Amino acid sequence: MHIQVHRLLPRTRMAGVGVRFCIWVQGCSRHCPGCMAVDTWPPDGGFPLDTEELFSRIRGTSAIEGITFLGGEPFEQAEALAQLACKVQAAGLSVTTFTGFSYEGLKTGADPATTRLLAATDLLIDGSYQEGLFDLSRPWVGSANQRYHFLTKRYRPSDIEGIPNQIEIRISPDGTAFLNGMGNFAKIKALLAGRNGGIYL
Ligand code: SF4
Known part of the structure; x- marks a missing residue:
């Protein structure tokens, strides 16, 4: 079984509790106005990756707390993601899923x-991004309607209290920059574009 992947980021603190292996899935049919991830919408974009191969990469990544599914819409590839998530949990790692x-x-x-x-899924973060409810006061989400659901005993509400929204910028040797995390992307991109036109998000 394979997952259609938009992007992998083996280690980041920007998408859940602790250091996480992030998997942006490709494909989302919801098309929310103001979505910051429109490149993830086409289901035939990205690249296919076998779940066993992906699990092997996750197991080969040291000192991670768990994995995070985001996108794109993870529940549009629920079968393959569930298969991977079960293996990840069995290996002692946690699973956070955005939807x-x-x-x-x-x-x-x-x-x-x-x-x-x-x-x-240990921690589910639900609700589509809503432009009119823009709110950066809580970790990893961009609008006030989005909610945290603690589906197992792995995490509690106190585990996420006080964690700020943050953005990391990774710059490749070719000058391409990748923004990751949650923030006011329009302002940040405008700021960076004034100094470097090669911004990719
Ligand atoms: S569900 Fe998420 S990825 Fe899909 S359009 Fe809405 S904000 Fe974008």
Whole structure:
């Protein structure tokens, strides 16, 4: 089974508790206005990666707390992600999953793969980004409607209290910059573009 991947980032502190291996999945049919990840929308973009190969890469990454699925829409690839998430949890690592769907909607749906991915998620962050509710006061999210659901005992609300929203900028030798995290991307890109036109997000 394979996952259609937009981007991998083996180590970052910008998407959940601790240092995490981040997997941006490719494909999202929701098309929220103001979405900061429009490159992840086409389901045929990115690249396919076998779940076993990805698990091997995760296991080969030292000192990580867990993995994070974001996108794109993880629940549009629920079967493959659930398979990977189960292996990751069995290896003692945690799973954080972002989704544009509501937890209630996912729970009441009849899709068994969705149920399996929920069962293999420790921390679910739900709700699509809403421009009119822009709010950077909580970690890793950009609008006030988004919620944290602690689906296992791995984390508690106190584990995320006081964690600020942050952005990291990674610059490749060719001068391309990659912004990761949550913040006011329009302002940051405008700021950086004034000094370097090669901004990629
Ligand atoms: S669900 Fe997320 S990735 Fe999909 S359009 Fe909305 S904000 Fe963008």
